[in-house]
Amino acid sequence: xxxxxxxxxxxxxxxxxxxxxxxxxxxxxxxxxxxxxxxxxxxxxxxxxxxxxxxxxxxxxxxxxxxxxxxxxxxxxxxxxxxxxxxxxxxxxxxxxxxxxxxxxxxxxxxxxxxxxxxxxxxxxxxxxxxxxxxxxxxxxxxxxxxxxxxxxxxxxxxxxxxxxxxxxxxxxxxxxxxxxxxxxxxxxxxxxxxxxxxxxxxxxxxxxxxxxxxxxxxxxxxxxxxxxxxx
Numbered sequence: 001x002x003x004x005x006x007x008x009x010x011x012x013x014x015x016x017x018x019x020x021x022x023x024x025x026x027x028x029x030x031x032x033x034x035x036x037x038x039x040x041x042x043x044x045x046x047x048x049x050x051x052x053x054x055x056x057x058x059x060x061x062x063x064x065x066x067x068x069x070x071x072x073x074x075x076x077x078x079x080x081x082x083x084x085x086x087x088x089x090x091x092x093x094x095x096x097x098x099x100x101x102x103x104x105x106x107x108x109x110x111x112x113x114x115x116x117x118x119x120x121x122x123x124x125x126x127x128x129x130x131x132x133x134x135x136x137x138x139x140x141x142x143x144x145x146x147x148x149x150x151x152x153x154x155x156x157x158x159x160x161x162x163x164x165x166x167x168x169x170x171x172x173x174x175x176x177x178x179x180x181x182x183x184x185x186x187x188x189x190x191x192x193x194x195x196x197x198x199x200x201x202x203x204x205x206x207x208x209x210x211x212x213x214x215x216x217x218x219x220x221x222x223x224x225x226x227x228x229x230x231x232x
Contacts, residue, residue, distance in 0.1 A: 017106075017138055019229040021113065028059070028119035029225045030109060031218060032098060032135035034162055035146035037128030040172040040205050042070045044146055045125050047211035048218060049079035056120040056222070059084040059112040061105055063097055063127040070125060083116050094127035102139040109139075121222060131160025142221050144214070148173040153182040156190040164194050168201060168217050175204040 021027045033041050042062070049058055058080060062070040064087065071087035074080065086108045090097035097105055109122050124140055126133055135143045145166035147155050150173055156163055163169060169191060177184050184202060191200045201213035 025118060026226075026229055027113060028057075028109075028117070028122045029142075029222050030122045030124060030140040031221070032124045032126065032140035032143045033146060034094075034098065034126040034129060034133040034135065034143060034166070035170075036130055036151065039128075039146045039148040039151065040170075041125050041128070041146050042073055043205050044144070044170065044172070044211065044214060045070075045123050046074055046077050046079045047205050048123060048215055049074070051211050051215040052121070052218065053080060057116075057118065058121045058123065059086070059109075059116060059119050061086045061088060061108045061112070061122065061124045063088045063090050063094055063105065063125060065090050065092070065094065065127055070127075084112065086112055090127060094129045095133060098124070098126045098139060099134055099136045102136045105139055121218070129162075131155070131158060131162050133162045134165060141225060142167040144168045144170055146170045146172055149177045149182040149184070149187070150180050152180075153184075153187045154190075156187050156194055159194050163191070166198070167221075168199050168214070169195060170205075170214060171200060171202045172205050174202050175207065 019026055033044060035041050045060055052058060060074060060080060064070055066089060068087035068089065071085050074085050075082055088097060088104050088108050105124060112122060113119055143166045145162040149171065171187060174184060199217065203213055204210045
């Protein structure tokens with residue numbers, strides 16, 4: 001059963017984990033992907049892996065409540081070698097494992113770095129959740145939040161921490177807009193009102209080149225983060 005969180009949101013960690021690993025090397029950039037069920041989080045992870053795997057050393061941690069279905073999808077799609085994909089079974093509301101008690105995810109990330117590193121990028125995919133999903137800054141450096149047009153064009157207007165505070169908001173499945181009566185321009189205005197200058201990417205991830213706005217954003221974040229930690 002999904003737990004009802006009410007209107008009180010736990011405070012997020014305000015500082016990311018140290019950029020330097022215990023062995024003195026620089027750790028990978030960590031990007032979390034959250035969003036409601038069915039919006040295309042796993043498809044986004046898969047597309048990012050395909051777009052970036054030839055230029056970056058990547059690993060993925062997936063979260064499901066009682067299964068390893070998302071990890072198994074990525075394995076079937078062969079987006080990365082099996083040893084670069086790790087699954088966490090949260091056993092509870094996805095919020096718990098990405099924000100409130102990050103120990104299982106943090107261990108999975110660190111194990112990947114130990115076993116297949118050095119890594120440039122680790123993608124941490126949350127289990128399907130609602131508009132309140134956010135990641136602890138002790139787990140990830142940046143957060144992508146994925147919604148889709150089939151959920152209705154009022155989603156950006158409804159807000160919620162996932163929509164309003166994510167470093168990148170992805171509005172996926174734009175190709176479906178004419179069939180579900182969604183006003184993309186209205187969604188863009190509402191997203192701007194909720195997010196200010198934070199970026200929004202409108203895309204259809206499964207279309208050819210659909211992931212490019214997201215992969216370009218990831219490259220920019222990685223370049224900036226690497227320069228910031230160049231002394232490492």
